[in-house]
Amino acid sequence: MASAVERTLGGLIVSCQPVVGGPMDRLDIIIGFALAAEAGGAAGLRIEGVANVRGVRAVTQLPIIGIVKRAEPDTPVIITARLEDVRALADAGADIIAFDATDRPRPIPVADLAGAVRQVGRQVMADCANLADAQAAAALGIDVIGTTLSGYTGGPIPARPDLDFVRHSARLGRPVFAEGRYYTVEDVRAARLAGADAVVVGSAITRPEHITSWFAEAVRLPASADPLQG
Numbered sequence: 001m002a003s004a005v006e007r008t009l010g011g012l013i014v015s016c017q018p019v020v021g022g023p024m025d026r027l028d029i030i031i032g033f034a035l036a037a038e039a040g041g042a043a044g045l046r047i048e049g050v051a052n053v054r055g056v057r058a059v060t061q062l063p064i065i066g067i068v069k070r071a072e073p074d075t076p077v078i079i080t081a082r083l084e085d086v087r088a089l090a091d092a093g094a095d096i097i098a099f100d101a102t103d104r105p106r107p108i109p110v111a112d113l114a115g116a117v118r119q120v121g122r123q124v125m126a127d128c129a130n131l132a133d134a135q136a137a138a139a140l141g142i143d144v145i146g147t148t149l150s151g152y153t154g155g156p157i158p159a160r161p162d163l164d165f166v167r168h169s170a171r172l173g174r175p176v177f178a179e180g181r182y183y184t185v186e187d188v189r190a191a192r193l194a195g196a197d198a199v200v201v202g203s204a205i206t207r208p209e210h211i212t213s214w215f216a217e218a219v220r221l222p223a224s225a226d227p228l229q230g
């Protein structure tokens with residue numbers, strides 16, 4: 001039988017992570033997003049939180065990438081930093097477990113997290129910020145390189161996705177999932193042309209607050225160009 005990663009190759013993965021604390025941040029709505037993504041042709045889902053993974057697992061056979069996010073005082077690492085999170089995600093039914101694979105101070109080394117994912121019989125997605133992270137992860141034999149954290153480890157967050165990172169990672173001999181700021185169908189196509197094996201889209205599908213703000217901004221014209229004011 002094809003592995004979860006194999007089943008997503010060439011497809012769209014929808015990240016169903018509502019704005020934290022927002023009106024969509026409810027299990028029933030996350031399940032709705034997941035089923036709507038499946039109905040629209042998604043090949044996989046990315047779900048945050050053990051209870052959310054369990055809830056989505058109960059309604060779909062699509063491959064699920066599970067993560068747990070925690071903000072902890074002693075580390076900048078947020079995505080699946082702890083071994084107990086790996087075990088809980090596996091128990092909840094995640095097929096692929098993603099974790100922060102950046103070279104930053106962390107409670108558990110990347111190699112140990114990868115080992116723990118293997119031990120529970122799941123596939124490993126390494127969320128990387130740059131090519132050095134991706135090379136280190138590939139050397140550990142992880143199943144998927146994610147470009148997830150490019151632009152999020154310091155400095156201003158870029159407006160556009162990091163296609164160069166996709167291009168360079170695609171030469172490492174591991175599947176690459178492009179993730180992070182893929183907001184349009186053109187971005188997704190560009191990621192595939194750059195060598196991505198699958199593309200993860202979150203905000204542009206499952207964060208209506210963000211999508212609304214893009215449109216709200218676009219609708220505001222400078223007074224000189226506004227037909228009502230000019």
Ligand SMILES: CC(=O)N[C@H](C=O)[C@@H](O)[C@H](O)[C@H](O)COP(=O)(O)O
Pocket residue numbers: 015017067148149152179180181182200201202203204
């Ligand atoms: C940096 C970080 O914490 N990224 C998270 C990873 O799971 C999510 O907040 C993103 O929504 C996800 O990566 C999808 O990206 P986008 O929402 O840009 O399509």
